[in-house]
Amino acid sequence: MMIIMKANATPQQVEAVIASIKEAGLNVHLSQGVEATIIGAIGETHNIPMERFESLDGVDIVQRITQPYKLASRQFHPEDSVISMNGFSVGGNEVSVIAGPCSVESRSQIIETAIAVKEAGASALRGGVFKPRTSPYSFQGLGEEGLELLAEAREKTGLPIVVEIMSQVQLDVMVKYVDVLQVGARNMQNFNLLRAIGESRTAVLLKRGLSATVEELLMSAEYILAGGNQRVMLCERGIRTFETSTRNTTDINAIPVLKNLTHLPVILDPSHSTGLANYVAAIARAGIAAGADGLIVEVHPDPAKAVSDGKQSLKPEAFAAMVKQVGQIAQVMGRNLSTVQGDIQPLKQGWA
Numbered sequence: 057m058m059i060i061m062k063a064n065a066t067p068q069q070v071e072a073v074i075a076s077i078k079e080a081g082l083n084v085h086l087s088q089g090v091e092a093t094i095i096g097a098i099g100e101t102h103n104i105p106m107e108r109f110e111s112l113d114g115v116d117i118v119q120r121i122t123q124p125y126k127l128a129s130r131q132f133h134p135e136d137s138v139i140s141m142n143g144f145s146v147g148g149n150e151v152s153v154i155a156g157p158c159s160v161e162s163r164s165q166i167i168e169t170a171i172a173v174k175e176a177g178a179s180a181l182r183g184g185v186f187k188p189r190t191s192p193y194s195f196q197g198l199g200e201e202g203l204e205l206l207a208e209a210r211e212k213t214g215l216p217i218v219v220e221i222m223s224q225v226q227l228d229v230m231v232k233y234v235d236v237l238q239v240g241a242r243n244m245q246n247f248n249l250l251r252a253i254g255e256s257r258t259a260v261l262l263k264r265g266l267s268a269t270v271e272e273l274l275m276s277a278e279y280i281l282a283g284g285n286q287r288v289m290l291c292e293r294g295i296r297t298f299e300t301s302t303r304n305t306t307d308i309n310a311i312p313v314l315k316n317l318t319h320l321p322v323i324l325d326p327s328h329s330t331g332l333a334n335y336v337a338a339i340a341r342a343g344i345a346a347g348a349d350g351l352i353v354e355v356h357p358d359p360a361k362a363v364s365d366g367k368q369s370l371k372p373e374a375f376a377a378m379v380k381q382v383g384q385i386a387q388v389m390g391r392n393l394s395t396v397q398g399d400i401q402p403l404k405q406g407w408a
C-alpha cells in the first residue's frame with residue numbers, strides 16, 4: 057500500500073502515519089522526494105482497509121500497489137533511482153561501463169587490465185574470485201587472495217570493484233573489500249543469499265537467471281530491497297532459448313520493459329548474452345540505444361590464455377573502440393558516459 061502525503065504535511069504528521077502503519081503489523085518504507093513524500097506500507101495489506109490511513113492528518117492519497125513486487129515498482133517509486141558509490145554512480149543521465157576479466161588470475165593480469173579499462177573510459181572494474189563453474193574440475197578462483205589483488209587495482213586506478221558472491225558465508229569477507237556485490241544468474245533465486253545481502257548496505261548487481269521472467273527478476277530484487285538494502289541494480293545477461301548460434305539470447309526487450317516497470321537501474325551484459333567477442337560491441341550499442349543505464353563487459357589482455365570465458369572477452373584495444381561507440385550513442389540519447397576522476401597511481405615495489 058502506498059500513502060502519498062500532502063505537499064505541506066509536517067514531520068509530525070509523517071511520523072503519525074508511520075506509527076499507524078507499524079500498529080497494523082506492517083513494515084514501513086519512507087521515500088522523501090523533491091515533490092512528494094511517499095510512505096510504503098509493506099506486508100499483507102489486503103485485509104487492511106485504505107480508510108485506516110486516508111483519515112490521518114496530512115495524507116493526500118492512499119493507493120494499493122498492484123504488482124507483486126512493491127519496493128521495486130515504479131508505481132511506488134516514480135523517479136529513477138541513482139546508485140552512488142566510490143567514484144561513480146549508476147542511473148540517471150549517466151551511462152556506466154563496468155569492465156574486467158571473468159577471473160582474477162594473477163597480480164600482473166588484473167593490474168594490467170585495470171589500467172587499460174580505466175584509460176579506455178571504464179567507470180568500474182569487475183573480476184571474479186569465487187567462480188561458479190559447470191565442471192568441478194575447472195578453475196574455481198583465487199578467493200581472498202583475488203580480493204586483495206582487486207583492492208590493489210582499485211587503489212592504483214580509483215576504479216570501484218564489482219565481484220560475484222556465491223554464498224552467504226562469503227558475505228563478511230566480501231563486504232570488507234568490494235564496492236558492488238554481483239549476484240550471478242545461477243544465484244538469482246538463492247533466497248537465503250538475497251536475504252543476507254538485503255541486511256548489508258553494499259551495492260548489488262543482480263543478474264537475471266538463465267530462464268527467469270522479468271517478474272521473477274523483480275521479485276528477487278524485492279528480497280534485497282525488503283531487507284533494507286536499497287542499492288540494487290538489475291542486469292540483463294541473456295536468457296536460454298532454442299537458439300544455439302550464441303551462448304544465450306540477448307533479451308533487448310527486457311531493457312525498456314524493466315525501465316517501465318521499475319525505478320532500479322538496468323545494466324546489460326553483452327559478453328555473457330552472446331558468448332562471442334565478435335558480437336559484444338554490436339549488442340552493447342543496441343543496449344545503450346534501448347535505454348540501458350550501463351554495461352558490464354569482460355576484458356582480458358590475452359583472451360586466448362584466459363582461464364575462463366576467453367571467447368567472449370575483448371582485448372583492451374577492442375574495448376576502447378567499443379567505449380567510444382557507446383559514448384556516441386549515449387550522446388545521441390541525451391546522456392553521457394560516467395567516468396572516474398583521478399590519475400593512475402604509480403606501481404608499488406615488487407609488482408610483477
